[in-house]
Amino acid sequence: MTISVTGTAGEGTARQQTTPFVLSKRHLSIHAPGSLDSFDDAHEAAAQLREGRIPAIVGALPFDLRSPAALTVPAALHRLPGPWSAALPSGSVPQCVVLDRIPSPDGHLEAVGSALRRLRALDDPMTKVVLARSLVLGADRPIPPMALMHRLVANDAAGNGFCVDLTPAGEPYTARTLVGSSPELLVRRSGREVSCFPLAGTAARAADPDQDAAVAQSLTRSVKDLGEHAIVVEGLRKSLGALCEDVRAPSSPSLVAAPALWHLGTPVTGTLRSEQSSALDLALALHPTAAVCGHPAEEARDAIAQIEGDRGFYAGAVGWCDAQGDGEWMVSIRCGEITADRRSIRIFAGGGIVAESDPEAELAETSAKFSPMLTALGATEYAWA
Numbered sequence: 455m456t457i458s459v460t461g462t463a464g465e466g467t468a469r470q471q472t473t474p475f476v477l478s479k480r481h482l483s484i485h486a487p488g489s490l491d492s493f494d495d496a497h498e499a500a501a502q503l504r505e506g507r508i509p510a511i512v513g514a515l516p517f518d519l520r521s522p523a524a525l526t527v528p529a530a531l532h533r534l535p536g537p538w539s540a541a542l543p544s545g546s547v548p549q550c551v552v553l554d555r556i557p558s559p560d561g562h563l564e565a566v567g568s569a570l571r572r573l574r575a576l577d578d579p580m581t582k583v584v585l586a587r588s589l590v591l592g593a594d595r596p597i598p599p600m601a602l603m604h605r606l607v608a609n610d611a612a613g614n615g616f617c618v619d620l621t622p623a624g625e626p627y628t629a630r631t632l633v634g635s636s637p638e639l640l641v642r643r644s645g646r647e648v649s650c651f652p653l654a655g656t657a658a659r660a661a662d663p664d665q666d667a668a669v670a671q672s673l674t675r676s677v678k679d680l681g682e683h684a685i686v687v688e689g690l691r692k693s694l695g696a697l698c699e700d701v702r703a704p705s706s707p708s709l710v711a712a713p714a715l716w717h718l719g720t721p722v723t724g725t726l727r728s729e730q731s732s733a734l735d736l737a738l739a740l741h742p743t744a745a746v747c748g749h750p751a752e753e754a755r756d757a758i759a760q761i762e763g764d765r766g767f768y769a770g771a772v773g774w775c776d777a778q779g780d781g782e783w784m785v786s787i788r789c790g791e792i793t794a795d796r797r798s799i800r801i802f803a804g805g806g807i808v809a810e811s812d813p814e815a816e817l818a819e820t821s822a823k824f825s826p827m828l829t830a831l832g833a834t835e836y837a838w839a
């Protein structure tokens with residue numbers, strides 16, 4: 455189905471985006487080409503949507519909502535059944551090599567160690583913090599964002615993928631693109647129905663089926679992972695409760711299969727008290743969950759800023775919202791940011807740290823989380839340029 459969007463700017467002034475917005479999902483994908491207008495202020499975009507002044511919004515929210523967003527009023531919002539499967543865009547993905555690690559593996563071990571000292575201190579309120587690291591990869595020719603997303607979608611059994619032009623966020627994001635394949639739903643709104651599907655608690659999958667089943671079973675019994683997961687569900691129930699009635703979540707998580715990983719996941723649902731709250735309003739109210747930030751959120755966010763610096767759009771949200779307020783926002787993980795010249799990409803992976811965490815296991819978890827992006831880029835983490 456296609457919703458023709460006629461905004462205040464009119465079709466004649468549509469700026470052709472270099473890269474259209476795409477969000478690919480198993481059952482419904484969104485393709486939103488063109489740009490009638492853009493916003494770096496997500497709250498302003500949400501207000502204009504509520505007032506009926508813009509017909510739809512697509513794009514990315516940053517990890518830290520005080521930073522600029524990259525939101526576009528598209529020229530059209532196409533809803534397509536099933537995962538994104540348009541003809542393969544011209545240009546294939548070049549083979550990439552790792553040029554830099556930020557921080558180094560030892561640096562990440564140190565960061566986890568310093569977080570653990572706080573998490574284990576009895577007088578510190580922080581009980582969970584999500585710490586991430588990144589790899590910078592380079593290629594000898596441009597990395598086409600749509601072709602990369604195509605590969606990610608093809609390699610993912612659930613057909614997840616996204617591609618977002620970050621230009622609306624202004625410098626230094628002009629002509630940069632966020633591309634990834636996230637398994638995590640921040641929030642979906644359909645009429646008054648609201649659903650979230652947070653993931654927290656992770657184990658790397660094994661090639662041998664018996665071993666893989668054993669890994670999954672032990673994840674469902676891991677006190678550390680169940681505790682880490684419970685913090686996320688508890689936080690989400692609370693923030694959803696402020697906007698919804700009848701908030702429901704099963705008492706124990708289910709196993710979710712992601713490429714190379716098992717996760718613990720819990721569906722959390724509710725019914726909106728007011729239809730005034732759009733999918734974008736919900737995303738702004740719920741983000742960042744403890745799945746990507748920690749608990750309490752403010753302490754964890756400050757610790758992340760101090761340890762990692764600015765995360766930009768990693769661990770933010772990517773999604774869309776229409777004039778009725780319906781839409782869907784995915785947590786922007788398992789992703790990378792392609793530079794304006796498209797010769798390099800910075801990919802990110804993080805994990806929740808709690809008092810019982812082991813630094814070496816956390817480092818290995820981030821390596822496993824890099825693997826879908828590395829596979830799509832034809833690279834391995836420990837092969838140097």
Ligand SMILES: C=C(O[C@@H]1C=C(C(=O)O)C=C[C@H]1O)C(=O)O
Pocket residue numbers: 584586638652653654655656717745746769787788802803804805806807823
């Ligand atoms: C932060 C990431 O993943 C998040 C952290 C998880 C965990 O700590 O177990 C699991 C899924 C995501 O919510 C990432 O992939 O970069």
